[in-house]
Amino acid sequence: MKVVLQASLGRAHVEKRLRELLGPGLVYAEDAAAITRELPDADALVYSDLAYTAQTADAVKAAKNLRFIQLLTAGYDNIRRLGARADVKVANAGAAFALPVATHAIALLFEIGRAHV
16 A cells, blocks of 8 residues: 655654554655655545645546545645545544644633733
């Protein structure tokens, strides 16, 4: 199995964990050109929806082995807008960030309250 990864935030952690599972089956793509080069024989893509461009969408549509895309973001607006093949399953990070976001929101409310005292 070949999995192509591109991540900016948390790259070291995500890459380390995936490499433990996949070994040499994990390929890190530095940029859009590397994604385009690596996707034709890839089975899966781990990627951020924020980085999903028309060039990426074209590469995804042309990648005949690709069956799964794991987004590293909760949102999936770009992939929905630009598309992927119908047989490619797409998963987003969904609720993975719910607790940290909620905690941060409460901390910001406390800060606002402190600033008005």
